[in-house]
Amino acid sequence: MIDQCSDDLREDLAAVRSEDASVGAPPTVEAAIIDGFRAARLSGAMQSAPRRICSTLAIAAVTAAIVGGLAYGQRHTQRPRMPRPTDQRERFVLLPGATLDASTDEQIVIEITVPRTVLMSLGLAPSGSQSQVASQVMVGQDGIARAIRVLRSE
Amino acid sequence: MTSLLAPSDDALLRDAACGDEPAFSMLYARHQPAIYRFAVRLTGSEAAAADVTQDVFLALIARRLSFDRRKGDLAMYLLGVARQIVRRRFRRESRHVQLSDLPQPETRDPAQKRDRDPIQLAIVTQHERVLLMRRAILSLPLRYREVVVLCHLHGLTYAQAAAVIGCRIGTVRSRTHRALRLLENKLRPFDRTVPVDIRRPGGCLA
Numbered sequence: 028m029i030d031q032c033s034d035d036l037r038e039d040l041a042a043v044r045s046e047d048a049s050v051g052a053p054p055t056v057e058a059a060i061i062d063g064f065r066a067a068r069l070s071g072a073m074q075s076a077p078r079r080i081c082s083t084l085a086i087a088a089v090t091a092a093i094v095g096g097l098a099y100g101q102r103h104t105q106r107p108r109m110p111r112p113t114d115q116r117e118r119f120v121l122l123p124g125a126t127l128d129a130s131t132d133e134q135i136v137i138e139i140t141v142p143r144t145v146l147m148s149l150g151l152a153p154s155g156s157q158s159q160v161a162s163q164v165m166v167g168q169d170g171i172a173r174a175i176r177v178l179r180s181e
Numbered sequence: 182m183t184s185l186l187a188p189s190d191d192a193l194l195r196d197a198a199c200g201d202e203p204a205f206s207m208l209y210a211r212h213q214p215a216i217y218r219f220a221v222r223l224t225g226s227e228a229a230a231a232d233v234t235q236d237v238f239l240a241l242i243a244r245r246l247s248f249d250r251r252k253g254d255l256a257m258y259l260l261g262v263a264r265q266i267v268r269r270r271f272r273r274e275s276r277h278v279q280l281s282d283l284p285q286p287e288t289r290d291p292a293q294k295r296d297r298d299p300i301q302l303a304i305v306t307q308h309e310r311v312l313l314m315r316r317a318i319l320s321l322p323l324r325y326r327e328v329v330v331l332c333h334l335h336g337l338t339y340a341q342a343a344a345v346i347g348c349r350i351g352t353v354r355s356r357t358h359r360a361l362r363l364l365e366n367k368l369r370p371f372d373r374t375v376p377v378d379i380r381r382p383g384g385c386l387a
Contacts, residue, residue: 033361033365035368036361036364036365036368039310039311039313039314039368040314040329040333040334042307042310042311042314043311043314043315043318043334044333044334044336046311047218047221047222047334050214050217050218050221051213051214051217051218052213052214052216052217052230052231052234052235053227053231055231056213056217056231056234056235057206057209057210057213059235060209060235060238060239060242061202061205061206061209063238063239063242064197064202064205064242065202067242067243067245068200068202143236143239144235144239147239147242152243154243155243156236156239156240156243156262156266157236158232158235158236158239
């Protein structure tokens with residue numbers, strides 16, 4: 028009885044597998060992913076090979092300079108610590124076609140979650156892999172969004 | 182570097198990481214069907230599966246098209262990411278979609294079936310069995326559902342499924358055994374007598 032059931036089960040599973048063989052993601056998914064790929068490429072997340080080699084050399088040079096500088100600093104005076112560079116996530120990015128005139132337009136900031144693909148299409152590369160990213164949007168008195176910044180990954 | 186037949190995943194990843202869009206598109210076309218099917222069978226929703234597929238490849242982009250090769254090849258890695266995303270979705274969603282129970286055998290009307298054309302009846306019954314099986318798989322607890330989908334719908338070995346799930350092979354084997362027993366119990370009320378009879382030459386349907 029169990030063997031007979033196993034045969035039936037195997038046959039039904041094979042039927043499901045057969046019907047699923049031609050199933051694939053809808054074209055809208057590919058479009059969104061290709062948009063994300065292009066955005067990552069534009070934001071510098073991906074580089075051409077020669078540029079990557081150059082940047083590797085540049086990083087090595089900068090690292091050597093920093094190490095040398097630290098060694099020099101330890102031998103001489105205590106140098107003040109440099110402020111950390113501003114994180115990309117902390118800056119507002121102007122939305123396409125928007126203008127920001129602080130003297131005439133009073134802005135309000137609202138917090139929303141934005142699809143990752145939208146952020147990537149704007150050139151932002153939020154960390155993490157969540158589909159929704161908490162962000163702040165700067166909105167003018169006319170209700171039109173002016174700028175956006177990523178708050179954090181959920 | 183690139184094969185004349187089909188470039189390897191590694192070659193495509195390397196090219197895509199340098200910004201080569203056709204290479205990335207080829208990589209996507211090669212792996213998205215498996216990811217999407219896996220997600221559909223785990224979630225039971227085509228919309229959710231589309232989201233999961235999108236998240237999987239965006240995660241790969243966010244990692245600059247690199248992955249931990251100790252966890253297997255790219256296909257295994259992507260399935261593992263899809264599994265994690267699905268599990269995260271299940272945890273995050275406060276309102277789960279309630280999977281309806283399997284239909285009761287009494288709801289079937291054999292008398293009505295007898296009035297149909299036998300060939301048409303065979304096709305419909307086969308399709309019904311596929312639907313029943315899909316619903317039965319969806320009604321399994323997630324830990325059993327994923328091993329059935331990986332090993333019996335995607336054709337992965339126990340070792341490959343273990344790499345995707347991140348557990349021991351013995352765990353996959355025992356879960357698969359348990360999952361198949363559960364499926365048998367769920368599908369036992371829906372016997373196969375009608376399709377078997379009509380396949381037999383001169384089979385009596387009346």
